[in-house]
Amino acid sequence: MGNFLLLLQNENMKIYRRIRTWVMLGLIVAIPALFAVLVKVSVTDDPGAWDMFSNITIIYMLVSVFASVIFADIVASEFGWGTIKLLLIRPWKRSKILLSKLLAGILFSLISTILFLAVDFILSFALFHGRSVNEYPADYTAFSYAMEQMLYQYVDLLVICVIAFMLSTLFRSSGISIGLSIFILFARNIFQALLNPELYPWAKYVLFTNMDLSQYMMGGGQAGMTMGFSITMLAVYVLVFLAISWVVFMKRDVAA
Amino acid sequence: MTSQEPVVRMINVTKKIGSKTLIDKLNLEIPPGRVFGFLGPNGAGKTTTIRMMVGLMSISEGDIYIGQSSVKTDFEGAMRQIGAIVENPEMYKFLTGYQNLLHYARMTPGITRARIDEAVARVGLTNRIHEKVKTYSLGMRQRLGVAQAILHRPKLLVLDEPTNGLDPQGIRELRDYLQELAHQEGTTVFVSSHLLSEMELMCDTVAVIKQGRLVDVKDLRGSAEAGRRETAFEVDKPLEAAALAGSGTIDGSKLIVAVDREETADLNARLAAGGIRVYSITVLTRSLEDQFFEMTGRGGGQIG
Incomplete structure (x- = not known):
């Protein structure tokens, strides 16, 4: 059988040969830089490098948005362009074509996360030399705390992206899937605030309540939730979303 | 095939x-x-x-x-x-x-x-x-x-x-x-x-x-190469021509018979010898369109 890596190469070509992708990567560099420069010129006392690092990390939201757009678009755009008809008549099972798209999306999320981290580090340590005032929980250094935060944020991004991926296969329309994904990205904080597991016992099984793993960094969670519980819940949700994507993509008749 | x-x-x-x-x-x-x-x-x-x-x-x-x-x-x-x-x-x-x-x-x-x-x-x-x-x-x-x-x-x-x-x-x-x-x-x-x-x-x-x-x-x-094809002979006296040919149908001044290439020439010679003036000889090919409508029914059909 053919070489699966070539499928991945194809998907990458379709991501990185688009100007859009480079605009996104450019913004991932430019917006933190703009933010850092503004802080530098407007504040008289330099904050510490690690304090600045965690401030800039708030902009990681941007990476989540861009990665969601890539995932929400990656299947739907083929339907939108009509190229799906030429893509699915190759000697490849649909399951493998979908897998190549998922992996290409994950690769983009990794690249943009690493780029963001590098920019964050360089800006924080090149421009800011003040005294750090942030305090960290026991057992953490500034570095390990920041890295663990980042890891949880990446997990959060991946879950959103898997939802976007599912919407992309379900709706076959880039507009709807991108719109819905971004909506979920922003609205989930509201759900998280409303659905307090202390008040509603069932709320701890809701996806949004479990997405922020950093809630366990300061000790136990609400209503007896633990890190292990949340990871299990996330895994179950992700598997269900992927299963739906696969079943729908493999069964669907490509008409019109 | x-x-x-x-x-x-x-x-x-x-x-x-x-x-x-x-x-x-x-x-x-x-x-x-x-x-x-x-x-x-x-x-x-x-x-x-x-x-x-x-x-x-x-x-x-x-x-x-x-x-x-x-x-x-x-x-x-x-x-x-x-x-x-x-x-x-x-x-x-x-x-x-x-x-x-x-x-x-x-x-x-x-x-x-x-x-x-x-x-x-x-x-x-x-x-x-x-x-x-x-x-x-x-x-x-x-x-x-x-x-x-x-x-x-x-x-x-x-x-x-x-x-x-x-x-x-x-x-x-x-x-x-x-x-x-x-x-x-x-x-x-x-x-x-x-x-x-x-x-x-x-x-x-x-x-x-x-x-x-x-x-x-x-x-x-x-089908385009072999076999007899319907051919129209435009003549001055179609009835006499039909009698001479021994078969065929009459359409106005035309005699329509199914003949192959050689038979066309033969019939033409016989008609001329019989004193009938032949103005034109046309092979009637039914276009695919005609055949298509014959098969699918002409117009008025409901979308399946």
């Missing part, structure tokens, strides 16, 4: 969506090395059948074999033998023509860069292949579509409404090219259309389908 193994065998192919039967127990064999037309009015199920052949739609009942490979159970094996354009050839507009071909070439084993260049030259796109597809005209996109379909030298080339949106020159080039592929390289070409005159020029054989059922398979080339 040749005695060779058919390239495509459709066995009781049925497509149901909900309670609606779009294709009803279609049985069709496509012999190799021919341009095989698939003809039918809008909504007859041409596109549905083609989509089932290339795996874009599932087959409700029955099966389609491409060579020895079943589309249902050996999809990859079947697809390796097919090149196709389903409706318009949609390409990635932000990529160059070459990158588009590279994309599809990577998906089938054994396509070299040299083969890509060869296919590009074949469809006459060499000068523009490194430009973005968004700058291409419809005709150029159609050529690129043909290039991607022939990249892996498929045994079977499937084209769904390939002449849609092409100018007369483009249609002619495509027609010549398909004939060449079939008759010189032995590729089987399966082409669907509702444009009758176009199919008549392009195809060796046509299958006609109506409301999801196969109505007829007609050999266009064979």
